[in-house]
Amino acid sequence: MGRAPCCDKANVKKGPWSSEEDAKLKSYIEQHGTGGNWIALPQKIGLKRCGKSCRLRWLNYLRPNIKHGGFSEEEDNIICSLYISIGSRWSIIAAQLPGRTDNDIKNYWNTRLKKKLLGKQRKEQQHGGRRNISSQKQEILRKGMRENSNYMVSSSSSSDHHNNNQILPYWPHELPVLPPIPYSNEEPRFNDHASIRKLLIKLGGKFSDDDQPTNEVTNLDQYPLDNNNSMVQPILYQQQQLNMLSAETLQETQYNLDGVNVSTLQGQSCSQATLEQMIYNNTQKLDGLEFLYGDILINNNRAVGNSEWGQIMNSLLLPPVVNSDYEGLQQGMLQDCAIDQLRYLGPY
DNA sequence: AACGCGGTCAACCGCGATGGT
DNA sequence: GACCATCGCGGTTGACCGCGT
Numbered sequence A: 001m002g003r004a005p006c007c008d009k010a011n012v013k014k015g016p017w018s019s020e021e022d023a024k025l026k027s028y029i030e031q032h033g034t035g036g037n038w039i040a041l042p043q044k045i046g047l048k049r050c051g052k053s054c055r056l057r058w059l060n061y062l063r064p065n066i067k068h069g070g071f072s073e074e075e076d077n078i079i080c081s082l083y084i085s086i087g088s089r090w091s092i093i094a095a096q097l098p099g100r101t102d103n104d105i106k107n108y109w110n111t112r113l114k115k116k117l118l119g120k121q122r123k124e125q126q127h128g129g130r131r132n133i134s135s136q137k138q139e140i141l142r143k144g145m146r147e148n149s150n151y152m153v154s155s156s157s158s159s160d161h162h163n164n165n166q167i168l169p170y171w172p173h174e175l176p177v178l179p180p181i182p183y184s185n186e187e188p189r190f191n192d193h194a195s196i197r198k199l200l201i202k203l204g205g206k207f208s209d210d211d212q213p214t215n216e217v218t219n220l221d222q223y224p225l226d227n228n229n230s231m232v233q234p235i236l237y238q239q240q241q242l243n244m245l246s247a248e249t250l251q252e253t254q255y256n257l258d259g260v261n262v263s264t265l266q267g268q269s270c271s272q273a274t275l276e277q278m279i280y281n282n283t284q285k286l287d288g289l290e291f292l293y294g295d296i297l298i299n300n301n302r303a304v305g306n307s308e309w310g311q312i313m314n315s316l317l318l319p320p321v322v323n324s325d326y327e328g329l330q331q332g333m334l335q336d337c338a339i340d341q342l343r344y345l346g347p348y
Numbered sequence B: 001a002a003c004g005c006g007g008t009c010a011a012c013c014g015c016g017a018t019g020g021t
Numbered sequence C: 001g002a003c004c005a006t007c008g009c010g011g012t013t014g015a016c017c018g019c020g021t
Helices: A019-032 A041-045 A051-062 A073-086 A090-095 A102-126 A129-147 A158-165 A193-202 A230-244 A247-253 A272-285 A289-293 A295-300 A308-316 A326-345
Strands: none
Touching: A019 A041, A019 A051, A041 A051, A051 A102, A073 A090, A073 A102, A090 A102
16 A cells, blocks of 8 residues: 555646746745645645645745855855765755755756766866876875874864864854765665765865865865874764764754664763674674775775766776775774764763 | 757655654 | 654656757
């Protein structure tokens, strides 16, 4: 037995809205509000529309202070950065861009930004992209060795919000910073969100077409470097970002660890060992987490894609990173990360 | 002028989440 | 706890438009 339809399909008008319908809906909501029931609303005002359709029309078009089109470079970068962090959660991304709707951002991403990304990647290839990225990374590593030797895990304590912001130069300060979260893809493909995100990370998470050298830092720069092992940095970065999250944001976005909502852990007493184990078990899967490790997993998980995305991703692959103790390191990092997350989430 | 094609975007659809009973 | 109605989200569709041939 299927789900009952939300409205009588036969008596409901579909397709584009007329100006009369718009006017009816707008004036009613402005005077009375939605009444907390979208399904009943169209009958109340004599619209032959589905309640869901009314809601969508209001949210995406009629609502006051809606902006359409004309995305700025800064908005591009925000969308891009958030996409790296949280994936295709358009509603959350839209919440960070006043006046923008999730539908708008989704359309903008699918029709423009993704292509912009492709174009930029081709440019990189024409300029010897693979070697460029590699050498750029090495330069960053060297720079990190010199300048960030004091960076320690403890610097990610929740009291360091201001310091943390300093490593996100183009991130508007009023915006909550969302952490990269486990991203599950049972069968990773090159044209899926995770792959696009990896590509974005490789490209620095920015869409500036500017080929001139700038002082803008890439996402690689955003990971402060540890002189012991640079691979730790994305995880530390994740920790920092998580620490910066407000409890409200966490609850709103409801990050899950193997079905356990992180937000529900707040205020609950639970043994450290149990929670560590729980998070550790989750990270064992590694599906989708690979973007947190940059090249390491990409290279350990080499796949041949026939799609355009596949070719792009393959072109970006770097020589394998040799790390005999990778697994141990990884587990240690993840457990440390888990412990730090739990510290943030509350006493245990 | 007619046609085909690709890009854009408003709207639809289905499903999971949520809240009330 | 089960059930139901509704909400909210992300993916997809299809109408429309501009451009090239």
